[in-house]
Amino acid sequence: MSSPTKPNEPWDESTANWYATHYGDWPTTCMPIQAETWRPDEALVDIGCGTGSSLRHLTALCPQGRLVGIEPSPAMLAIAQQQTQQLGLGARIEFYCAAAEALPLADASMDSVLAFSSFHHWQDAALGLREVLRVLKPNGRLLLSEEPEILRLHGIILESLQQQLQAAGFSPPTQRLLTQDAAACHLIVARKPALGVLDKPQPPGHESAPAPHTQEAR
Protein backbone atom coordinates (compact mmCIF):
# COMPACT_ATOMS: atom_id res chain seq x y z
CA MET A 1 0.00 0.00 0.00
CA SER A 2 1.25 3.49 -0.70
CA SER A 3 0.11 7.05 -0.25
CA PRO A 4 -1.70 9.22 -2.83
CA THR A 5 -0.13 9.30 -6.23
CA LYS A 6 -1.70 12.07 -8.29
CA PRO A 7 0.70 14.99 -8.75
CA ASN A 8 -0.62 18.43 -7.87
CA GLU A 9 -3.94 16.99 -6.72
CA PRO A 10 -6.06 19.46 -4.79
CA TRP A 11 -5.34 18.84 -1.12
CA ASP A 12 -8.78 20.05 -0.16
CA GLU A 13 -10.61 19.27 3.06
CA SER A 14 -11.92 15.91 1.88
CA THR A 15 -8.52 14.70 0.58
CA ALA A 16 -6.75 16.01 3.68
CA ASN A 17 -9.18 14.20 6.01
CA TRP A 18 -8.85 10.99 3.98
CA TYR A 19 -5.04 11.25 4.04
CA ALA A 20 -4.95 11.96 7.77
CA THR A 21 -7.15 8.94 8.50
CA HIS A 22 -5.22 6.45 6.36
CA TYR A 23 -1.67 7.79 6.12
CA GLY A 24 -1.23 10.50 8.74
CA ASP A 25 1.00 8.25 10.86
CA TRP A 26 2.10 5.88 8.08
CA PRO A 27 5.57 4.40 8.93
CA THR A 28 7.16 6.47 6.14
CA THR A 29 6.64 9.57 8.30
CA CYS A 30 8.99 8.08 10.92
CA MET A 31 11.40 5.62 9.23
CA PRO A 32 13.70 8.28 7.72
CA ILE A 33 13.89 9.99 11.13
CA GLN A 34 14.90 6.78 12.86
CA ALA A 35 17.53 6.13 10.18
CA GLU A 36 19.35 9.42 10.84
CA THR A 37 20.90 11.14 13.86
CA TRP A 38 19.66 14.45 15.25
CA ARG A 39 21.22 17.16 17.35
CA PRO A 40 19.12 18.23 20.36
CA ASP A 41 19.24 21.82 19.07
CA GLU A 42 18.70 20.98 15.39
CA ALA A 43 16.96 23.63 13.27
CA LEU A 44 14.87 21.88 10.66
CA VAL A 45 11.99 22.37 8.26
CA ASP A 46 9.61 19.73 6.96
CA ILE A 47 8.42 20.72 3.47
CA GLY A 48 4.96 19.36 2.69
CA CYS A 49 4.62 18.30 6.31
CA GLY A 50 1.07 16.99 5.80
CA THR A 51 -0.48 16.17 9.17
CA GLY A 52 2.75 17.10 11.02
CA SER A 53 3.45 13.53 12.16
CA SER A 54 7.21 13.64 11.39
CA LEU A 55 7.64 16.91 13.25
CA ARG A 56 5.87 15.55 16.32
CA HIS A 57 8.28 12.58 16.35
CA LEU A 58 11.17 15.04 16.19
CA THR A 59 10.05 17.05 19.23
CA ALA A 60 11.45 14.26 21.45
CA LEU A 61 14.74 13.99 19.51
CA CYS A 62 15.36 17.72 19.22
CA PRO A 63 14.11 19.11 22.54
CA GLN A 64 15.90 22.44 22.07
CA GLY A 65 15.49 22.49 18.30
CA ARG A 66 13.64 24.83 16.02
CA LEU A 67 11.01 22.72 14.23
CA VAL A 68 9.19 24.25 11.26
CA GLY A 69 6.41 22.76 9.16
CA ILE A 70 5.64 24.10 5.67
CA GLU A 71 2.40 23.00 4.06
CA PRO A 72 0.60 24.67 1.12
CA SER A 73 -2.79 23.04 1.76
CA PRO A 74 -4.75 25.04 4.37
CA ALA A 75 -6.88 21.94 5.08
CA MET A 76 -3.83 19.77 5.74
CA LEU A 77 -2.19 22.52 7.77
CA ALA A 78 -5.30 22.84 9.96
CA ILE A 79 -5.12 19.10 10.73
CA ALA A 80 -1.40 19.36 11.54
CA GLN A 81 -1.98 22.27 13.91
CA GLN A 82 -5.00 20.63 15.57
CA GLN A 83 -3.24 17.28 16.15
CA THR A 84 -0.14 19.07 17.45
CA GLN A 85 -2.19 21.19 19.87
CA GLN A 86 -4.07 18.12 21.09
CA LEU A 87 -0.75 16.54 22.12
CA GLY A 88 0.29 19.71 23.95
CA LEU A 89 3.11 20.35 21.46
CA GLY A 90 1.73 23.55 19.97
CA ALA A 91 4.56 25.69 21.30
CA ARG A 92 7.24 23.37 19.89
CA ILE A 93 6.40 23.53 16.17
CA GLU A 94 6.03 26.56 13.89
CA PHE A 95 3.65 25.97 10.99
CA TYR A 96 3.44 28.11 7.85
CA CYS A 97 1.08 27.87 4.89
CA ALA A 98 3.64 27.93 2.07
CA ALA A 99 5.11 25.79 -0.70
CA ALA A 100 8.58 24.47 -1.43
CA GLU A 101 9.00 27.04 -4.18
CA ALA A 102 8.86 30.01 -1.77
CA LEU A 103 10.04 29.09 1.72
CA PRO A 104 9.31 31.74 4.36
CA LEU A 105 12.69 31.21 6.00
CA ALA A 106 15.95 33.14 6.20
CA ASP A 107 19.02 32.22 4.17
CA ALA A 108 21.31 29.60 5.81
CA SER A 109 18.99 29.16 8.80
CA MET A 110 18.36 25.37 8.75
CA ASP A 111 20.51 22.35 9.63
CA SER A 112 18.12 19.94 7.92
CA VAL A 113 15.34 20.03 5.36
CA LEU A 114 12.86 17.14 5.21
CA ALA A 115 10.74 16.28 2.19
CA PHE A 116 8.91 13.05 2.94
CA SER A 117 6.59 11.85 0.15
CA SER A 118 6.28 15.47 -0.93
CA PHE A 119 8.96 16.09 -3.59
CA HIS A 120 6.93 14.44 -6.38
CA HIS A 121 4.13 16.95 -5.65
CA TRP A 122 6.29 20.07 -6.03
CA GLN A 123 5.12 22.15 -9.00
CA ASP A 124 8.62 23.44 -9.81
CA ALA A 125 11.25 21.04 -8.51
CA ALA A 126 14.22 23.13 -9.70
CA LEU A 127 12.91 26.22 -7.92
CA GLY A 128 12.10 24.19 -4.80
CA LEU A 129 15.63 22.76 -4.71
CA ARG A 130 17.08 26.28 -5.07
CA GLU A 131 15.00 27.28 -2.07
CA VAL A 132 16.24 24.26 -0.11
CA LEU A 133 19.85 25.24 -0.83
CA ARG A 134 19.14 28.83 0.14
CA VAL A 135 17.72 28.02 3.57
CA LEU A 136 20.25 25.28 4.43
CA LYS A 137 23.38 26.15 6.37
CA PRO A 138 26.66 25.11 4.69
CA ASN A 139 26.97 21.31 5.08
CA GLY A 140 23.27 21.15 6.03
CA ARG A 141 21.35 18.14 4.73
CA LEU A 142 18.29 17.46 2.65
CA LEU A 143 16.43 14.27 3.59
CA LEU A 144 14.23 13.34 0.65
CA SER A 145 12.13 10.20 0.88
CA GLU A 146 9.78 8.67 -1.64
CA GLU A 147 8.01 5.32 -1.77
CA PRO A 148 9.25 2.96 -4.54
CA GLU A 149 5.71 2.48 -5.85
CA ILE A 150 5.16 6.25 -6.12
CA LEU A 151 8.43 6.68 -8.04
CA ARG A 152 7.41 3.89 -10.38
CA LEU A 153 3.92 5.36 -10.96
CA HIS A 154 5.39 8.77 -11.72
CA GLY A 155 8.14 7.36 -13.92
CA ILE A 156 10.81 8.83 -11.65
CA ILE A 157 14.13 6.97 -11.83
CA LEU A 158 16.04 6.98 -8.56
CA GLU A 159 19.39 7.57 -10.25
CA SER A 160 17.93 10.53 -12.21
CA LEU A 161 16.64 12.01 -8.97
CA GLN A 162 20.12 11.75 -7.45
CA GLN A 163 21.61 13.36 -10.58
CA GLN A 164 18.99 16.12 -10.37
CA LEU A 165 20.11 16.89 -6.82
CA GLN A 166 23.77 17.05 -7.84
CA ALA A 167 22.94 19.23 -10.84
CA ALA A 168 21.06 21.57 -8.48
CA GLY A 169 24.25 22.02 -6.43
CA PHE A 170 24.13 19.35 -3.72
CA SER A 171 27.08 17.08 -2.87
CA PRO A 172 26.80 13.49 -4.19
CA PRO A 173 23.78 12.02 -2.34
CA THR A 174 23.56 8.74 -0.43
CA GLN A 175 20.58 6.44 -0.88
CA ARG A 176 19.04 3.71 1.31
CA LEU A 177 15.90 1.63 1.03
CA LEU A 178 14.05 1.60 4.36
CA THR A 179 11.37 -0.96 5.12
CA GLN A 180 8.98 -1.64 7.95
CA ASP A 181 6.15 -4.17 7.66
CA ALA A 182 4.25 -3.26 4.46
CA ALA A 183 5.87 0.17 4.18
CA ALA A 184 8.99 1.06 2.21
CA CYS A 185 10.72 4.25 1.18
CA HIS A 186 13.92 5.33 -0.47
CA LEU A 187 15.79 7.83 1.68
CA ILE A 188 18.13 10.13 -0.20
CA VAL A 189 20.42 12.35 1.87
CA ALA A 190 22.15 15.20 0.06
CA ARG A 191 24.25 17.94 1.62
CA LYS A 192 24.74 21.56 0.73
CA PRO A 193 28.46 21.88 0.05
CA ALA A 194 30.33 23.59 2.86
CA LEU A 195 31.38 26.18 0.31
CA GLY A 196 28.26 26.26 -1.85
CA VAL A 197 28.42 26.39 -5.62
CA LEU A 198 26.76 29.79 -5.47
CA ASP A 199 29.27 30.99 -2.86
CA LYS A 200 32.43 29.93 -4.74
CA PRO A 201 34.77 32.85 -5.31
CA GLN A 202 34.45 33.93 -8.92
CA PRO A 203 37.39 35.14 -11.01
CA PRO A 204 37.49 38.92 -11.36
CA GLY A 205 34.82 40.10 -13.77
CA HIS A 206 32.63 36.97 -13.22
CA GLU A 207 30.99 37.88 -9.92
CA SER A 208 27.31 36.91 -9.84
CA ALA A 209 24.60 39.24 -8.58
CA PRO A 210 23.88 38.83 -4.85
CA ALA A 211 20.94 36.51 -4.09
CA PRO A 212 17.83 38.32 -2.89
CA HIS A 213 17.35 38.01 0.85
CA THR A 214 14.15 36.67 2.23
CA GLN A 215 12.31 38.05 5.21
CA GLU A 216 12.06 35.36 7.86
CA ALA A 217 8.58 34.58 9.17
CA ARG A 218 8.55 33.90 12.93
Ligand SMILES: C[S@@+](CC[C@H](N)C(=O)[O-])C[C@H]1O[C@@H](n2cnc3c(N)ncnc32)[C@H](O)[C@@H]1O
Ligand atom coordinates in the same frame (compact mmCIF):
# COMPACT_ATOMS: atom_id res chain seq x y z
C1 LIG B 1 1.68 12.56 0.29
S1 LIG B 1 1.56 13.99 1.29
C2 LIG B 1 2.93 13.73 2.42
C3 LIG B 1 2.72 14.44 3.72
C4 LIG B 1 3.78 14.13 4.80
N1 LIG B 1 5.09 14.61 4.44
C5 LIG B 1 3.81 12.67 5.10
O1 LIG B 1 4.89 12.05 4.93
O2 LIG B 1 2.79 12.13 5.50
C6 LIG B 1 2.21 15.25 0.21
C7 LIG B 1 2.13 16.65 0.79
O3 LIG B 1 2.84 17.53 -0.08
C8 LIG B 1 2.14 18.76 -0.10
N2 LIG B 1 2.53 19.54 -1.27
C9 LIG B 1 1.91 19.62 -2.48
N3 LIG B 1 2.52 20.50 -3.27
C10 LIG B 1 3.56 21.01 -2.56
C11 LIG B 1 4.56 21.99 -2.81
N4 LIG B 1 4.64 22.62 -3.99
N5 LIG B 1 5.43 22.30 -1.83
C12 LIG B 1 5.37 21.67 -0.64
N6 LIG B 1 4.45 20.72 -0.33
C13 LIG B 1 3.56 20.40 -1.29
C14 LIG B 1 0.68 18.36 -0.08
O4 LIG B 1 -0.15 19.43 0.33
C15 LIG B 1 0.70 17.20 0.89
O5 LIG B 1 0.45 17.58 2.21
